[in-house]
Amino acid sequence: MTLAEQISQAGGAQQVDASYSIWGALVEIAKELSSSRELTRQLILRDLRIRYKQAVFGLLWAVLMPGLIVLSGLVIRFAVVQMTGTTFERKMAAALAVKSLAWGFFIGAIGLATPSLTSNSNLVTKVHFPREVLPLSAILAQGVDSGIGALIFLFITPFLGIGLSAALVWLPIVLALLFCLTVAAGLLFSCANAFFRDVKYLVQMFITFGIFYTPIFYEPATLGPVGAKLIMLNPVTPLLEGLRLAVVEGHNLLVPLSVQAAKGMVVVWSPWYLAYSAAVAILGLLASALIFHRAEAVYAEYV
């Protein structure tokens, strides 16, 4: 083939490239990621090795963050108990622990994923590989950490009054949705941070104050009939509440739940809440994966 023919062919190829297909892009992302499994594994190992290598705490790192959240929650709970004259239940501590682990994973993963493109700029500007592996491996490394935390939690469950129940089948589903939501946020924020360096400060702020807009230290019911519904707009809320109900209360998540409060009946759970979170997590994941992939070609010019 002559060069002239190739050039005309090349022109044709570009036109094909111009017609963008969402399905094609998703297939491409999946293919690239599956061919980068070893790289992802190595990057996770790198993150974990660095974290544990020179750490005096060792494995305590994994429980430090959720442990701190639990302790803070206990202080607040204790104050509430003192004020209202109610009694402190062991289940409150269990609920706190479950939610803290999940929340710790969510914010830890986002905190690590957001700067992942810029902190690996020496790689991004020099070597070609699917950029998704950077935020993804940061999230998975945090997942390993939180997994260790969850194992330790498993040992203390008998003391917290948690038993086995059929509702535990919801656990993997809710965790999978939480993972999807985390990856969605991680991809979106790391992409944005590649172009705008102050995104990571915004994300840091959002992580710090997010705990007030997510019912971890308090129950949604304490916000009243309207507040309990509004707080569910935060897509993390139904996931954390779902975890608590399934693990601590042994509640089937398909069954709605209402409690009697001072100002009337409060709907604390509806399967629609979970459906809402699932929709945000899955659609968000697809959208942010596509955005991230679209921008992939120019990261090397911006980081």
Next chain:
Amino acid sequence: MTVPGVRCIGVSKKFRRGEHHDSLRSVIASFARALRSRPRAVEKNDREFWALRDVTFEVEPGQAVGIIGANGAGKSTLLKVLTRVLRPTTGIIDVRGRQGALIEIAAGFHPDLTGRENVALQGSIMGMPAVEIARKFDQIVEFAGVSEFIDTPVKRYSSGMNARLGFAIAAHLDPDVLIIDEVLSVGDLAFQQKAFGRIQDLVKSGIPVVVVSHQLDRVSQLCTHAILLDHGSVICQGTPAECIAEYLNPRRQGFTAVAGESPAAIDRVTVESEGEVVSGGPLRVRIEGTVGPGGVPSHVDPAVVLVMNAANGALVSAIGSSGSNLTIAEGAFAVDVELQMNVPRGLYVIQAAVWNRRTEQALGAGPSLVVQVGEGILFAGSVQLNGRMSLSPLVT
């Protein structure tokens, strides 16, 4: 099975220089500014900058293409486009086969990890499957010569050890297509030779190779073809010697004769001797030139000079016709020069000029000539000492 190769067709790459909004804050601020004042469209074109313009070339198996050019000519951008780190603004890049890139070879190293851990990490970054890394691990460590320190964090390595380990990983990739960026000067002399030998083996094995290097002699030794880039455009494409000659051409480098008065010019410089030029051997060069009508003005004291530079640009020797008592007059002239090439093997650039001894300025610089000097038998090393030896038996 596809034949491995590199095709680069009409590739251009545009960058924007100048102000870059890299924070939301500045975007919001400039958006507010834009709302108040009218947008100015004129600035856009000023800030565009073409790092590559319509670059087209092909590398087939058995070919090694050297890319040379001054700093900022677009060499690194071209390599980044070839390795898909950057996407070209226009044009098509087609790299068939598993691509191995010897670029910034220790880019993926983390200082806190040990050599062993970094080999696994860097190998996977370069696309090696885990089993392959495990299989080649001993070879890599052996090649880098860091076996004693393989379980030491690389932050304790010397920069040479670091670079050697990085090179060793990249060199064991077994790629179908090899892309090399300025890694020929890694480590000490012994390692450089070892590394160069490794790359030579890869080139000889027949895989397509693209090399970027400032070491022109290395390019001439390694490559079968060369491309000279200047401000993003290909200005010469051919044999390494042709491109190197063009690159080192004094006229291209802005080293021109004094403007206005050029009563004499060098037209041609040719090699007259036949066969290979070797270290310590003879080289005959003919310099042809013309003296303009009216002859040489009286305020000019002309001499024909011959300047020889090594491929790295260093001046090797400059000789003039002063000692030979040559007088050039109106019309064409030819000067034959007999040289004894008492220089180590390598690539040399010969230029000739008519020199005004009164003002110490060149009147007319000629085109340059590139000579490849091969291994000789008279001497080895960098200088021929003209040693004379005599034998006298000692009576005890």
